[in-house]
Amino acid sequence: MAIPASGIFDSSQIRNELNKSGVFTSADARVLSGKSGTFSTADLRGKSLMSVTHASLNVQTHYVERYGDVSVQVAAPVITGGISPYTYYWRFISPDGCYFNSLTVARPYISKYAGLNGGTINCSTEVTVTDSNGATASAIANHVIKYQTYALPPGGGGIEP
Known part of the structure:
Protein backbone atom coordinates (compact mmCIF):
# COMPACT_ATOMS: atom_id res chain seq x y z
CA MET A 1 0.00 0.00 0.00
CA ALA A 2 1.15 3.53 -0.64
CA ILE A 3 0.13 4.47 2.90
CA PRO A 4 1.49 1.77 5.24
CA ALA A 5 -1.06 -0.29 7.16
CA SER A 6 1.15 -0.03 10.25
CA GLY A 7 4.24 1.84 11.37
CA ILE A 8 5.23 5.42 10.74
CA PHE A 9 4.25 7.41 7.68
CA ASP A 10 4.69 11.05 6.79
CA SER A 11 3.07 13.74 4.70
CA SER A 12 5.26 12.95 1.67
CA GLN A 13 3.64 9.49 1.43
CA ILE A 14 0.18 11.06 1.62
CA ARG A 15 1.22 13.64 -1.01
CA ASN A 16 2.47 10.85 -3.31
CA GLU A 17 -0.73 8.87 -2.92
CA LEU A 18 -2.80 11.97 -3.66
CA ASN A 19 -0.53 12.76 -6.62
CA LYS A 20 0.06 16.29 -5.27
CA SER A 21 3.40 17.97 -5.87
CA GLY A 22 2.82 20.79 -3.41
CA VAL A 23 0.62 21.37 -0.42
CA PHE A 24 -2.37 19.13 0.16
CA THR A 25 -5.35 20.05 2.27
CA SER A 26 -7.30 18.14 4.89
CA ALA A 27 -10.09 17.91 2.29
CA ASP A 28 -7.64 16.06 -0.01
CA ALA A 29 -6.67 13.67 2.79
CA ARG A 30 -10.36 13.19 3.69
CA VAL A 31 -10.97 11.82 0.18
CA LEU A 32 -8.17 9.32 0.76
CA SER A 33 -9.59 8.33 4.16
CA GLY A 34 -13.04 7.67 2.69
CA LYS A 35 -14.65 9.70 5.49
CA SER A 36 -17.05 12.59 4.93
CA GLY A 37 -16.45 14.25 8.29
CA THR A 38 -13.76 14.06 10.92
CA PHE A 39 -10.93 11.60 10.30
CA SER A 40 -7.65 10.64 11.92
CA THR A 41 -4.33 9.34 10.65
CA ALA A 42 -5.56 5.83 11.52
CA ASP A 43 -8.23 6.29 8.82
CA LEU A 44 -5.46 6.79 6.23
CA ARG A 45 -3.61 3.54 7.04
CA GLY A 46 -3.60 1.09 4.16
CA LYS A 47 -5.50 3.48 1.87
CA SER A 48 -4.86 4.01 -1.81
CA LEU A 49 -6.56 6.04 -4.52
CA MET A 50 -5.45 3.54 -7.17
Missing part, protein backbone atom coordinates in the same frame (compact mmCIF):
# COMPACT_ATOMS: atom_id res chain seq x y z
CA SER A 51 -8.26 2.06 -9.25
CA VAL A 52 -8.49 -0.21 -12.27
CA THR A 53 -11.14 -0.97 -14.88
CA HIS A 54 -11.19 -3.99 -17.14
CA ALA A 55 -13.20 -3.87 -20.39
CA SER A 56 -15.47 -6.74 -21.37
CA LEU A 57 -15.04 -8.54 -24.66
CA ASN A 58 -18.05 -8.93 -26.94
CA VAL A 59 -16.83 -10.76 -30.04
CA GLN A 60 -19.62 -11.50 -32.52
CA THR A 61 -17.76 -13.84 -34.90
CA HIS A 62 -14.33 -15.33 -34.38
CA TYR A 63 -13.21 -17.93 -36.91
CA VAL A 64 -11.11 -20.88 -35.81
CA GLU A 65 -10.02 -24.07 -37.54
CA ARG A 66 -11.93 -27.17 -36.40
CA TYR A 67 -10.33 -28.83 -33.40
CA GLY A 68 -8.18 -25.76 -32.86
CA ASP A 69 -8.19 -23.22 -30.03
CA VAL A 70 -10.31 -20.10 -29.90
CA SER A 71 -7.86 -17.43 -28.74
CA VAL A 72 -8.78 -13.77 -28.18
CA GLN A 73 -6.62 -11.11 -26.53
CA VAL A 74 -8.20 -8.99 -23.79
CA ALA A 75 -7.76 -5.24 -23.59
CA ALA A 76 -5.19 -3.88 -21.14
CA PRO A 77 -6.68 -2.74 -17.84
CA VAL A 78 -7.04 1.02 -17.41
CA ILE A 79 -5.20 2.09 -14.26
CA THR A 80 -5.82 5.34 -12.42
CA GLY A 81 -3.41 6.37 -9.70
CA GLY A 82 -0.67 4.23 -8.27
CA ILE A 83 2.96 4.38 -9.31
CA SER A 84 4.38 2.40 -12.24
CA PRO A 85 5.69 -0.12 -12.96
CA TYR A 86 2.63 -2.28 -12.39
CA THR A 87 2.30 -6.04 -12.08
CA TYR A 88 -0.77 -8.01 -13.14
CA TYR A 89 -2.46 -11.16 -11.93
CA TRP A 90 -5.37 -12.62 -13.92
CA ARG A 91 -7.84 -15.28 -12.83
CA PHE A 92 -11.14 -16.73 -14.00
CA ILE A 93 -14.22 -16.31 -11.85
CA SER A 94 -16.25 -18.49 -14.23
CA PRO A 95 -13.90 -20.11 -16.75
CA ASP A 96 -16.32 -21.94 -19.13
CA GLY A 97 -13.44 -24.24 -20.07
CA CYS A 98 -11.09 -21.35 -20.87
CA TYR A 99 -7.50 -20.74 -19.90
CA PHE A 100 -5.02 -17.83 -20.08
CA ASN A 101 -1.78 -17.98 -22.04
CA SER A 102 -0.19 -16.03 -19.14
CA LEU A 103 -1.43 -14.89 -15.74
CA THR A 104 1.03 -12.02 -15.33
CA VAL A 105 0.98 -9.93 -18.53
CA ALA A 106 -1.05 -6.77 -19.17
CA ARG A 107 -2.95 -8.31 -22.13
CA PRO A 108 -3.32 -12.09 -21.93
CA TYR A 109 -5.20 -14.26 -24.40
CA ILE A 110 -8.35 -16.09 -23.34
CA SER A 111 -8.29 -19.48 -25.06
CA LYS A 112 -10.54 -22.53 -25.32
CA TYR A 113 -10.49 -25.73 -27.34
CA ALA A 114 -13.03 -25.30 -30.18
CA GLY A 115 -13.86 -28.86 -31.19
CA LEU A 116 -15.86 -29.58 -34.33
CA ASN A 117 -18.65 -27.00 -34.23
CA GLY A 118 -18.95 -23.32 -33.43
CA GLY A 119 -20.23 -22.03 -30.11
CA THR A 120 -20.22 -19.26 -27.56
CA ILE A 121 -17.84 -18.69 -24.68
CA ASN A 122 -19.27 -16.93 -21.62
CA CYS A 123 -16.60 -16.33 -19.01
CA SER A 124 -15.78 -13.86 -16.25
CA THR A 125 -12.27 -12.70 -15.40
CA GLU A 126 -10.67 -10.65 -12.66
CA VAL A 127 -7.43 -8.72 -12.90
CA THR A 128 -5.54 -7.52 -9.84
CA VAL A 129 -3.00 -4.78 -10.47
CA THR A 130 -0.22 -3.99 -7.99
CA ASP A 131 1.83 -0.82 -8.23
CA SER A 132 5.49 -0.37 -7.29
CA ASN A 133 4.48 0.67 -3.74
CA GLY A 134 2.36 -2.44 -3.21
CA ALA A 135 -1.04 -0.75 -3.64
CA THR A 136 -3.56 -3.06 -5.30
CA ALA A 137 -6.82 -2.65 -7.17
CA SER A 138 -9.00 -5.24 -8.91
CA ALA A 139 -11.67 -5.27 -11.60
CA ILE A 140 -14.02 -7.92 -12.99
CA ALA A 141 -15.33 -8.25 -16.54
CA ASN A 142 -17.70 -10.61 -18.33
CA HIS A 143 -16.81 -11.80 -21.81
CA VAL A 144 -18.92 -13.22 -24.64
CA ILE A 145 -17.03 -14.71 -27.58
CA LYS A 146 -19.00 -16.30 -30.41
CA TYR A 147 -16.92 -18.49 -32.66
CA GLN A 148 -17.40 -20.42 -35.88
CA THR A 149 -15.21 -23.33 -36.91
CA TYR A 150 -14.03 -24.08 -40.43
CA ALA A 151 -12.14 -26.90 -42.13
CA LEU A 152 -9.52 -26.70 -44.79
CA PRO A 153 -10.44 -29.03 -47.68
CA PRO A 154 -7.94 -31.62 -48.88
CA GLY A 155 -5.26 -29.89 -50.91
CA GLY A 156 -5.69 -26.62 -48.94
CA GLY A 157 -7.96 -24.83 -51.47
CA GLY A 158 -10.69 -22.70 -49.93
CA ILE A 159 -12.41 -22.84 -46.57
CA GLU A 160 -15.35 -25.19 -46.00
CA PRO A 161 -17.91 -24.27 -43.31
Whole structure:
Protein backbone atom coordinates (compact mmCIF):
# COMPACT_ATOMS: atom_id res chain seq x y z
CA MET A 1 0.00 0.00 0.00
CA ALA A 2 1.15 3.53 -0.64
CA ILE A 3 0.13 4.47 2.90
CA PRO A 4 1.49 1.77 5.24
CA ALA A 5 -1.06 -0.29 7.16
CA SER A 6 1.15 -0.03 10.25
CA GLY A 7 4.24 1.84 11.37
CA ILE A 8 5.23 5.42 10.74
CA PHE A 9 4.25 7.41 7.68
CA ASP A 10 4.69 11.05 6.79
CA SER A 11 3.07 13.74 4.70
CA SER A 12 5.26 12.95 1.67
CA GLN A 13 3.64 9.49 1.43
CA ILE A 14 0.18 11.06 1.62
CA ARG A 15 1.22 13.64 -1.01
CA ASN A 16 2.47 10.85 -3.31
CA GLU A 17 -0.73 8.87 -2.92
CA LEU A 18 -2.80 11.97 -3.66
CA ASN A 19 -0.53 12.76 -6.62
CA LYS A 20 0.06 16.29 -5.27
CA SER A 21 3.40 17.97 -5.87
CA GLY A 22 2.82 20.79 -3.41
CA VAL A 23 0.62 21.37 -0.42
CA PHE A 24 -2.37 19.13 0.16
CA THR A 25 -5.35 20.05 2.27
CA SER A 26 -7.30 18.14 4.89
CA ALA A 27 -10.09 17.91 2.29
CA ASP A 28 -7.64 16.06 -0.01
CA ALA A 29 -6.67 13.67 2.79
CA ARG A 30 -10.36 13.19 3.69
CA VAL A 31 -10.97 11.82 0.18
CA LEU A 32 -8.17 9.32 0.76
CA SER A 33 -9.59 8.33 4.16
CA GLY A 34 -13.04 7.67 2.69
CA LYS A 35 -14.65 9.70 5.49
CA SER A 36 -17.05 12.59 4.93
CA GLY A 37 -16.45 14.25 8.29
CA THR A 38 -13.76 14.06 10.92
CA PHE A 39 -10.93 11.60 10.30
CA SER A 40 -7.65 10.64 11.92
CA THR A 41 -4.33 9.34 10.65
CA ALA A 42 -5.56 5.83 11.52
CA ASP A 43 -8.23 6.29 8.82
CA LEU A 44 -5.46 6.79 6.23
CA ARG A 45 -3.61 3.54 7.04
CA GLY A 46 -3.60 1.09 4.16
CA LYS A 47 -5.50 3.48 1.87
CA SER A 48 -4.86 4.01 -1.81
CA LEU A 49 -6.56 6.04 -4.52
CA MET A 50 -5.45 3.54 -7.17
CA SER A 51 -8.26 2.06 -9.25
CA VAL A 52 -8.49 -0.21 -12.27
CA THR A 53 -11.14 -0.97 -14.88
CA HIS A 54 -11.19 -3.99 -17.14
CA ALA A 55 -13.20 -3.87 -20.39
CA SER A 56 -15.47 -6.74 -21.37
CA LEU A 57 -15.04 -8.54 -24.66
CA ASN A 58 -18.05 -8.93 -26.94
CA VAL A 59 -16.83 -10.76 -30.04
CA GLN A 60 -19.62 -11.50 -32.52
CA THR A 61 -17.76 -13.84 -34.90
CA HIS A 62 -14.33 -15.33 -34.38
CA TYR A 63 -13.21 -17.93 -36.91
CA VAL A 64 -11.11 -20.88 -35.81
CA GLU A 65 -10.02 -24.07 -37.54
CA ARG A 66 -11.93 -27.17 -36.40
CA TYR A 67 -10.33 -28.83 -33.40
CA GLY A 68 -8.18 -25.76 -32.86
CA ASP A 69 -8.19 -23.22 -30.03
CA VAL A 70 -10.31 -20.10 -29.90
CA SER A 71 -7.86 -17.43 -28.74
CA VAL A 72 -8.78 -13.77 -28.18
CA GLN A 73 -6.62 -11.11 -26.53
CA VAL A 74 -8.20 -8.99 -23.79
CA ALA A 75 -7.76 -5.24 -23.59
CA ALA A 76 -5.19 -3.88 -21.14
CA PRO A 77 -6.68 -2.74 -17.84
CA VAL A 78 -7.04 1.02 -17.41
CA ILE A 79 -5.20 2.09 -14.26
CA THR A 80 -5.82 5.34 -12.42
CA GLY A 81 -3.41 6.37 -9.70
CA GLY A 82 -0.67 4.23 -8.27
CA ILE A 83 2.96 4.38 -9.31
CA SER A 84 4.38 2.40 -12.24
CA PRO A 85 5.69 -0.12 -12.96
CA TYR A 86 2.63 -2.28 -12.39
CA THR A 87 2.30 -6.04 -12.08
CA TYR A 88 -0.77 -8.01 -13.14
CA TYR A 89 -2.46 -11.16 -11.93
CA TRP A 90 -5.37 -12.62 -13.92
CA ARG A 91 -7.84 -15.28 -12.83
CA PHE A 92 -11.14 -16.73 -14.00
CA ILE A 93 -14.22 -16.31 -11.85
CA SER A 94 -16.25 -18.49 -14.23
CA PRO A 95 -13.90 -20.11 -16.75
CA ASP A 96 -16.32 -21.94 -19.13
CA GLY A 97 -13.44 -24.24 -20.07
CA CYS A 98 -11.09 -21.35 -20.87
CA TYR A 99 -7.50 -20.74 -19.90
CA PHE A 100 -5.02 -17.83 -20.08
CA ASN A 101 -1.78 -17.98 -22.04
CA SER A 102 -0.19 -16.03 -19.14
CA LEU A 103 -1.43 -14.89 -15.74
CA THR A 104 1.03 -12.02 -15.33
CA VAL A 105 0.98 -9.93 -18.53
CA ALA A 106 -1.05 -6.77 -19.17
CA ARG A 107 -2.95 -8.31 -22.13
CA PRO A 108 -3.32 -12.09 -21.93
CA TYR A 109 -5.20 -14.26 -24.40
CA ILE A 110 -8.35 -16.09 -23.34
CA SER A 111 -8.29 -19.48 -25.06
CA LYS A 112 -10.54 -22.53 -25.32
CA TYR A 113 -10.49 -25.73 -27.34
CA ALA A 114 -13.03 -25.30 -30.18
CA GLY A 115 -13.86 -28.86 -31.19
CA LEU A 116 -15.86 -29.58 -34.33
CA ASN A 117 -18.65 -27.00 -34.23
CA GLY A 118 -18.95 -23.32 -33.43
CA GLY A 119 -20.23 -22.03 -30.11
CA THR A 120 -20.22 -19.26 -27.56
CA ILE A 121 -17.84 -18.69 -24.68
CA ASN A 122 -19.27 -16.93 -21.62
CA CYS A 123 -16.60 -16.33 -19.01
CA SER A 124 -15.78 -13.86 -16.25
CA THR A 125 -12.27 -12.70 -15.40
CA GLU A 126 -10.67 -10.65 -12.66
CA VAL A 127 -7.43 -8.72 -12.90
CA THR A 128 -5.54 -7.52 -9.84
CA VAL A 129 -3.00 -4.78 -10.47
CA THR A 130 -0.22 -3.99 -7.99
CA ASP A 131 1.83 -0.82 -8.23
CA SER A 132 5.49 -0.37 -7.29
CA ASN A 133 4.48 0.67 -3.74
CA GLY A 134 2.36 -2.44 -3.21
CA ALA A 135 -1.04 -0.75 -3.64
CA THR A 136 -3.56 -3.06 -5.30
CA ALA A 137 -6.82 -2.65 -7.17
CA SER A 138 -9.00 -5.24 -8.91
CA ALA A 139 -11.67 -5.27 -11.60
CA ILE A 140 -14.02 -7.92 -12.99
CA ALA A 141 -15.33 -8.25 -16.54
CA ASN A 142 -17.70 -10.61 -18.33
CA HIS A 143 -16.81 -11.80 -21.81
CA VAL A 144 -18.92 -13.22 -24.64
CA ILE A 145 -17.03 -14.71 -27.58
CA LYS A 146 -19.00 -16.30 -30.41
CA TYR A 147 -16.92 -18.49 -32.66
CA GLN A 148 -17.40 -20.42 -35.88
CA THR A 149 -15.21 -23.33 -36.91
CA TYR A 150 -14.03 -24.08 -40.43
CA ALA A 151 -12.14 -26.90 -42.13
CA LEU A 152 -9.52 -26.70 -44.79
CA PRO A 153 -10.44 -29.03 -47.68
CA PRO A 154 -7.94 -31.62 -48.88
CA GLY A 155 -5.26 -29.89 -50.91
CA GLY A 156 -5.69 -26.62 -48.94
CA GLY A 157 -7.96 -24.83 -51.47
CA GLY A 158 -10.69 -22.70 -49.93
CA ILE A 159 -12.41 -22.84 -46.57
CA GLU A 160 -15.35 -25.19 -46.00
CA PRO A 161 -17.91 -24.27 -43.31
